[in-house]
Amino acid sequence: MSRPIEAHINLGALQHNLAQTKALVGHSRIWAVIKANGYGHGLLRVAGALNRADGFAVASVDEALQLRQAGFLHPILLLEGLFDASELSLVLQHRLDLVVHSHHQVDWLLAQTIKEPLHLWLKLDTGMHRLGFNEEGLHQALFRLKHHAPRFKCHLMSHLACAEDDTPFNQYQYQQLLAANTNYQYKLSLANSAAIQTAPQTHLNWVRPGIMLYGAGILASQKERFKPVMTLTSRVIALKWIEAGEGVGYGQTWQASQTTCLAIVAVGYGDGYPRHATNGTPVLISGMRFSLVGRVSMDMITVDVTANAQQIKLNDPVELWGPNLSVDEVAEHANTIGYELLCGITQRVKIKELTQDEL
Numbered sequence: 046m047s048r049p050i051e052a053h054i055n056l057g058a059l060q061h062n063l064a065q066t067k068a069l070v071g072h073s074r075i076w077a078v079i080k081a082n083g084y085g086h087g088l089l090r091v092a093g094a095l096n097r098a099d100g101f102a103v104a105s106v107d108e109a110l111q112l113r114q115a116g117f118l119h120p121i122l123l124l125e126g127l128f129d130a131s132e133l134s135l136v137l138q139h140r141l142d143l144v145v146h147s148h149h150q151v152d153w154l155l156a157q158t159i160k161e162p163l164h165l166w167l168k169l170d171t172g173m174h175r176l177g178f179n180e181e182g183l184h185q186a187l188f189r190l191k192h193h194a195p196r197f198k199c200h201l202m203s204h205l206a207c208a209e210d211d212t213p214f215n216q217y218q219y220q221q222l223l224a225a226n227t228n229y230q231y232k233l234s235l236a237n238s239a240a241i242q243t244a245p246q247t248h249l250n251w252v253r254p255g256i257m258l259y260g261a262g263i264l265a266s267q268k269e270r271f272k273p274v275m276t277l278t279s280r281v282i283a284l285k286w287i288e289a290g291e292g293v294g295y296g297q298t299w300q301a302s303q304t305t306c307l308a309i310v311a312v313g314y315g316d317g318y319p320r321h322a323t324n325g326t327p328v329l330i331s332g333m334r335f336s337l338v339g340r341v342s343m344d345m346i347t348v349d350v351t352a353n354a355q356q357i358k359l360n361d362p363v364e365l366w367g368p369n370l371s372v373d374e375v376a377e378h379a380n381t382i383g384y385e386l387l388c389g390i391t392q393r394v395k396i397k398e399l400t401q402d403e404l
């Protein structure tokens with residue numbers, strides 16, 4: 046047997062999660078967000094399973110071209126728009142939709158003669174203070190674009206800063222977007238996964254779900270409806286007993302307080318398991334929940350299995366995250382978010398596709 050770390054990607058769960066998202070958003074159209082290699086699940090694999098989405102949103106022309114070359118005819122939105130004027134010819138050739146967040150991007154658009162219709166998503170900064178125009182800048186940009194090229198089909202979008210929290214700021218940002226649109230009646234897009242789940246008024250014309258499609262970032266009230274897509278598995282490659290007072294791993298950051306049985310599992314930060322996972326991070330071995338102890342190494346972790354030592358054997362299956370242990374819970378123990386763990390799976394992890402719930 047080769048090194049046993051694998052990421053199982055449940056394509057049936059992806060389709061299920063898209064259907065559940067559709068049920069939540071009703072008539073709003075769906076940009077399935079598949080940037081960052083489909084949140085670590087594989088760009089083309091994910092696009093194939095999500096082909097009933099109304100469009101795909103990615104971060105680069107490179108990702109968009111991979112989709113076009115694989116034959117996807119959907120609308121594709123570039124979430125950060127043009128990075129350089131030279132990208133425009135590929136954008137036109139492949140009929141990509143562009144976010145326009147700054148005047149320099151408007152300059153690039155106006156510097157060329159554009160014959161094909163081009164969908165532009167003008168981004169209003171309603172409080173995130175990352176990308177986007179302020180309201181006056183938005184009106185100027187729209188004026189410049191309208192004036193010069195009737196080929197531009199304009200839409201408005203914004204992004205929520207605190208969608209995961211129940212704060213009046215969400216309502217404020219929503220109102221800012223609506224107010225900016227008073228004299229235009231353009232199509233609008235605002236909601237990411239968190240807003241889709243908590244704030245139905247923000248759904249508007251197009252929603253932009255990412256993390257929820259992968260079955261993470263799900264609110265407690267929606268847990269039953271969504272299924273985790275990635276299961277990261279490995280195996281126990283060694284077992285040993287240590288005495289009270291003995292330390293474990295680099296820096297000996299954890300000391301046994303009693304005679305302790307350790308299971309050594311073949312997964313480490315070289316696979317994308319978070320190095321900052323703390324003592325007590327849950328690990329499932331043969332379906333039983335145990336605690337990580339000591340530092341995460343590049344290729345291994347150590348798990349305290351003393352409580353059920355008799356039942357744990359060499360080669361036993363390990364779930365690092367998946368349907369029985371949420372990636373968000375593991376992430377919390379590493380002071381990060383599920384997004385980062387999913388995106389961080391490294392090249393050496395073998396990918397296995399599941400078409401339905403085989404696990």
Ligand SMILES: *Cc1c(COP(=O)(O)O)cnc(C)c1O
Pocket residue numbers: 078080124204236237238239253254255256257
């Ligand atoms: C990544 C991204 C999303 C998706 O966010 P999730 O929290 O994963 O749903 C939506 N909109 C924009 C602009 C993004 O960059």
